[in-house]
Amino acid sequence: MSEAVIEAKDLAKSYRASGRPVEALRGVTLSIARGSMTFLVGPSGSGKSTFLQLAGGLDRPTSGTIAVDGRDLGSMDDRALSAFRRTRVGFVFQAFNLIPNLDAVDNVLIPFYASGLAAGMRDRARTLLGEVGLGDRLGHRPKQLSGGEQQRVAIARALLKDPALLLADEPTGELDSKTGAAIFALLRGLQRDRGASVVVVTHDTRHIEPGDRIVRIADGAVVGDSPA
Ligand SMILES: Nc1ncnc2c1ncn2[C@@H]1O[C@H](COP(=O)(O)OP(=O)(O)O)[C@@H](O)[C@H]1O
Numbered sequence: 633m634s635e636a637v638i639e640a641k642d643l644a645k646s647y648r649a650s651g652r653p654v655e656a657l658r659g660v661t662l663s664i665a666r667g668s669m670t671f672l673v674g675p676s677g678s679g680k681s682t683f684l685q686l687a688g689g690l691d692r693p694t695s696g697t698i699a700v701d702g703r704d705l706g707s708m709d710d711r712a713l714s715a716f717r718r719t720r721v722g723f724v725f726q727a728f729n730l731i732p733n734l735d736a737v738d739n740v741l742i743p744f745y746a747s748g749l750a751a752g753m754r755d756r757a758r759t760l761l762g763e764v765g766l767g768d769r770l771g772h773r774p775k776q777l778s779g780g781e782q783q784r785v786a787i788a789r790a791l792l793k794d795p796a797l798l799l800a801d802e803p804t805g806e807l808d809s810k811t812g813a814a815i816f817a818l819l820r821g822l823q824r825d826r827g828a829s830v831v832v833v834t835h836d837t838r839h840i841e842p843g844d845r846i847v848r849i850a851d852g853a854v855v856g857d858s859p860a
C-alpha cells in the first residue's frame with residue numbers, strides 16, 4: 633500500500649452557479665502522508681472545503697484523480713463510495729448531517745445504526761460527548777444546541793468512528809479558545825495515539841505543532857507547502 637493516505641493528481645473541480653462555471657480547484661497535485669497532521673489554510677473561497685469534499689468522497693472531481701489509501705475514488709461506483717465514507721472517514725463539517733429529531737447521543741451513534749450497535753457504544757458516545765464539553769447536553773436535539781455545540785456533536789461522532797482519515801472543516805470556528813484547544817487535543821490524540829491521518833482546514837494556526845504540515849491554498853491551487 634502507498635505511504636500516502638491522500639494522493640491528488642491534477643485535481644480540478646468546477647461548479648455551475650446561475651449558468652456560469654466556477655473553478656473551485658484548478659489542478660491540485662498533492663500527496664498527504666499516512667498518519668500525518670495537515671493544516672489546509674487559505675482565504676475564503678480558495679477551494680479548501682471543495683478539496684475536503686473530494687477527499688471524503690462526498691463529491692466527484694471534474695477532472696484529475698484523487699486516491700485514498702491507494703484507491704481511486706473517481707472509479708468507485710456510488711455504492712462503493714458510500715461504503716468508503718461510512719467506514720473509512722470521519723467528517724467534521726459545518727452542519728454536517730445532524731438529524732433534527734435525534735438527541736446528541738443518537739446523533740453520535742448514527743453511523744453505526746446500519747451495522748448494529750455494539751455493546752458499550754452508547755456509553756462511549758456519552759463519554760465522548762463529555763470530552764467535547766457536552767456532558768450536560770446529551771438529551772438535546774440539534775436545534776436546542778448552538779452552532780458550536782452542534783459542531784462538537786459532529787466531532788464526538790467522528791471520534792467514536794475511530795477513522796483512518798479524519799477531515800475537519802474549521803472545527804473550532806465557532807468555539808471559544810478553551811473549547812477549541814480541547815477539540816484540537818482530541819484531534820491530536822486521534823493522530824498520535826490511533827494513527828489516524830488528520831486534515832484540518834482552520835484559521836486557528838495556534839494549534840500547529842512541529843512536525844505538522846501546512847498546505848496553503850489560494851484561488852484553487854496549492855501556493856505553499858511547508859513543515860511547521
Ligand atoms: N456547490 C457550489 N456551487 C457553486 N459554487 C460553489 C459551490 N461550492 C463552492 N463553490 C465556489 O467554489 C469556490 C471554492 O469554494 P470552497 O471550496 O467552499 O472554498 P473555501 O472552503 O476555501 O472557502 C468558491 O468560489 C465558492 O463560491
Ligand SMILES: [Mg+2]
Pocket residue numbers: 680681682801
Ligand atoms: Mg470552506
